[in-house]
Amino acid sequence: MIVIDKLCYSSKLRYVNAAEKSVYAISSLLICILSRSYAASLIVFIANGVLTVGKGKIPFSRYVKLLLIPAAFLIVGTGAVFLNISKVPMDAFAVRIGGFYVTASYESIFWAVNLCVTALASVSCLYFLSLNTTMTDLIGVLQKIHxxxxxxxxxxxxxxFVFLLLHTASAIMTAQEARLGNKDYRTQIRSFGKMSVSLFLISFRKANAMYDAMEARGYDGTVKVLRLKQQVKRKEIFLLAVFEILLMICAAAERMML
Structure with a gap:
């Protein structure tokens, strides 16, 4: 099992109704993206952290490490948003390099920070859903909405097949490591090529074997999974509605102030 799947099954919020969690995550995500509000995004980011770490009991260190993955891409990506190479310095700062300036304006910095906050809040919504909801529950929600x-x-x-590929790749890499398949850079490249070919062939064979196993068990074109019945609680629905309304009010108020 991959790390996110392990955390999902150990979450204290796993047995909360999957439809409620899906509605909360998707509606909060849409509000953050459509409004581009600092206040709404910060509230969503903090709320998802409290729910995932505080209520779901997901280890804080794990949660932070998962957030650092998109944060690294954001740091690199937003550099292109606010940094400019120009012959004329802008109002925020300017670093002279030869006959040009590496410069930025206050407006571009504002939009870059806004982009980072919105993106992190949106990612936290997806993490909340994936870290607290099993795949079988998500499939149940998708079936309900037809x-x-x-x-x-x-x-x-x-x-x-994600698990099959990871397990197969891990076994091949362990075997290569035991045979000094990574002793230098040239050998690593050759080992990686051999692993890629072997991974494709083994995965193709396992796919055929899995399909044969499904056929032998009466597969009729529909994958059926067992799901727990999760009750819908009026208190949770009320809190969800209040939270989303407050988010929309915050986003609207911020836009009016600007």
Missing amino acids: MPQLFIELMMLIYR
Whole structure:
């Protein structure tokens, strides 16, 4: 099992109704993206952290490490948003390099920070859903909203093959390491190429074997999974509605002030 899957099954929020968690995550995500509000994004980011770490009991160190992954891409990506190379310095700062300036304006910095805050809040919504909801529960939600069955089956099979590919790749890399397959850079390149070919062939063979096993067990074109019945609580629905309304009020108030 991958780390996110392990954390998901150990979460204290796992047995909360999956539809409620999905509505909360998606609605909060849409409000953050559409409003581009600092206040709304910060509230969502903090709320998701409290729910995931405080209520779900996901280790804080794990949560921070997961957030650092998109944060690294944001730091690199937002540099192109506010940094400019120009012959004329801008109002925020300017560093002269030869006949040009590496410069930025206050407006570009404002939009770069806004982009980072919005992106992190949006990612925290997806982390909240993935760290506290199992795949079988998500499939149940998709079936309730009448998502095409082909899409659900493809999602389920791809999810299953993620584990197969990771397990197979790990076994091959362990075998290569035991045979000094990574002793120098040239050998590493050769070992990586051999691993890629072997991974493709083994995965193809396992895919055929899995399909044969499904056929032998009466597969009729529909993947069926067992799901726990999760009660919908009026208190949780009320708190969800109040939270989303407050977010919209914060976003509207910030826009009026600007």
